[in-house]
Structures are given as structure tokens and as C-alpha cells.
Amino acid sequence: MRLLHSMGATPARRLVKIAVVGASGVGKTALVVRFLTKRFIGDYERNAGNLYSRQVQIEGETLAIQVQDTPGVQLQDPGWHEQLNRCIRWADAVVIVFSITDQHSYELIGRLHQHVRQLRPGGRLPVVVVANKADLLHAKQVEPQRGLQLAAVLGCPFHEVSVSENYHDVYNAFHALCREVSCLQQQQAGGAPLKRRSSLLPRPKSPNMQDLKRRLKQALSAKVRTGTAV
Template sequence: MRLIQNMTTIAECPTPEYSAPNRVIKMAVIGGSGVGKTALVVRFLTRRFIGDYERNAGNLYSREVQVDSEQVTIQVQDTPGVEMTDNCVTLPDHVACSIQWADAVVLVYSVTDRRSFDLIEQLHQLVVRAGGANMPPVILLANKSDLLHLRRVDSQQGPLLAGTLGCSFYEVSASEDYSQVHHAFHRLCCQLAKQPPPPASNSSSSHANSASTATEKRRSPLIPRPKSPNMQDLKRRFKQALSAKVRTVTSV
């Protein structure tokens, strides 16, 4: 797994100049603070669970994986936790940009945090609004299912909400079960891989044109370096000086 950069600017994962680029699948993970978004992303991409993370880092992670026998590059945008104030949720600009950038959105709540569950419906509405006509597919993840003694959201409420929102639902534990987390993300990757790739952007076309121009320049014959504009003048002066020296010797 590679950490590409902070989310303040979202860039594509660079590919070697002469290799065929992999299909890129982009996902944004959104939810309340402390629901385990970073833990889920790292668990999916590395199989490892680390309990303590820097909160609200908003990092972009990348890894090459196999999806249906095809090598693809997965880019996952972790986002800062969204908070609710006065029963109102507002997406920061960079989170809205993440939704517009992504091919799919993963909404996350914690079964131990009722407020994070109550956020989901409003977050989904904001995803619909930010995505517009090109709204990305959405799945709903309930995390921390292993903490039964701390559960605050009934196990039936997640599937009911997902049905209302029209999205897939998975209840997982990032700390206890890698297979659950992998299954949820991998199913989403398979769904996206079956869709036709988006048309190449202008920046991609410009990059391809630049690479093509550079290749043509390398193939063209070497162009001789032009002579210095003062070279002829220097030769003329040298001949004049040599001629004067010869005349002087002859006269002596």
C-alpha cells in the first residue's frame, strides 16, 4: 500500500511512462468521527489492524490488486470525521470534492455510536446532492460489530436503513475479522470493474500527447549544433593577424 498524499489536493496515482496503465478504481470513505474509517481502509489494503490512528488526517491510499483476474489500482480516500451541529450536517468543501472525484462512496457508522448512525441518512442526501447526475454507487458499513457490550444500534436497523437508501449493507469488525472487511470492499470493486471506464480526461490526453512528442523527438536524427554567430568573425581576424605577422617577417 502506498500513501499518496493528503486529501487537500486529489491526484491520480502516477504510472510508468512506457507501461500500460492499470484501470483505476476510486473510493471515498465518509462517516462520523471515531467510527473507524482509517482502520477499515488500512485493514482492507494491508490486512493489518492498528488500533490507534491520527484522526482527521484525510489521506489518499493506493494499492494494486486483482479484481476478476484483472490487475487494477485501488485508490481509497479517507476523509475527516463529519460532525452534526444543531441537527444539521454540512460537508466541508474537500469532502464534497472527494465525492465528485470518487467512483463509489462508502458510508460508515459505528454500532457503538448512535449519533454516527443518525448521521447516515443526511450524509447520503449530501452525497446525492454533491454527485448530481453522476452520483456514485454507495454502500453502507456498520463497524465495530465485535463490541457487543457497547452496542447502541440494533443489528436490524442497519439493513432497514440501507434498504431505504437503496444501497448494499455490511456489518463488520475492522479489529476482529479481515474477511468481512475484504468482502465488502471487494464486492464494491467487482461492481465498479464491470462498469465501462470513464473517458480519458484532458489532463490524461495532454500527458499522452507530451509522451508521444517526447518519443518522436528521441527518434528524430540528431540536429548539428549551430555555429556561434561570432565564429566567422574570429576566423577572419585570425587570418588578418597571421597575414600581418608574415608580412612583418618578410620585410625584415
């Protein structure tokens, strides 16, 4: 794993680690980059398994989010278990992604979910299912309802998104997951349950107070000069 993006330098009290898994070509990298930067980039080099990080605010607390983008799962590759296992053992939560334009990627969800639960038994690892490319209706192979039904059978939240067209759906999927992880971490630490709801987006930087004072002083001086001239 290598760190590709680091956004924000303020140390965080707690860390939320998310692994994004799924078949090749479902848009995992685009999903991660869209969430972290709001930008959509259509073309990427072959996924090398990059680790992205960002400082965020959730429930009034600064957290560090690390998102592990994983290479596409190839069942014919005997090494896919080893690659996936490292990411799942590392993660606090898992996002399983499929594309509505790829029937194979949908059929892989159940196997990936089973693998996650075998590797991390006990049900304490949050898992969500995300259906990507919702805008490509002309190439649809999987009805969204099938994704929703399968996620319900697996006991997972389900989100249908279009990474290329709608940032807010992507944001909502990660926001809900981060909140769940944060709540679990507080419960495990013996902390009080979270009550407030707030944005996951980073807070804007505080204004430079010295600069504000300087501008105010200049404005007052200008008014004094104007009054004197009159």
C-alpha cells in the same frame, strides 16, 4: 489529499477511486488500513484525509485502487460540506461508515447519503453502508437490523464488520464495491460484461525462472556425482 501508502509498482489499465466517509471515531482509517494491509491498528493520529493506493487483480485485470480516507464529518463545522464535496466529486464509489456503538453516527447516514445523491445525481455512483465495531456488543447503541433496514430504504448494499476481529468481512465489502465500479466502467466504455469471478488480492510474484533453472541444474549435478561415487 496526500499519498500515504503505495503498494505495487505495476501500472494499471484502469483506476478505481473510493471515498470513505462518516462521523468521527467510527473507524474509517482502521477500515481502510485493514482492507489494504490485512493489519489492524487500534490507535491513529487525528485523520488528516490521507489517500491510500494499491495494485490489485480483479476479473483477471490489474487495477489500481485509491481509497480516500476523510476526516470525520462534524455538522457544526461550516466547512464540512466543502471537504466532503471534493472527495465525492473525485470518487467512483462511496463507503458510508457508522459504528454500532454510536447512535449519532447512525443518524448521520441518511444525511450523508442525501448529500452524495445531490452532488452526484443519476444513481451511477455506487454507495455502500458499513456498520463497524460489530464485536463491541457490550457498548452497542444501534441494532445491526436497523442498519440493514436503513440501507434497504436508501437502496444501498449493507455490510456489518468488525475491523479488529474479522478481515474477511472487510475484504468482502470492498471486493463487492470494486466489482460494481469495474462493471460500470466497462459498461461506460462499451466493453463486454464481466463473467469470471476472481480474488481481489494481488497475485503472488512470479518465480525467478533463472533461479529455478540454477537450482534444477545443481540438483541434477548432485545426482550425477552421487551415481558416479556409487
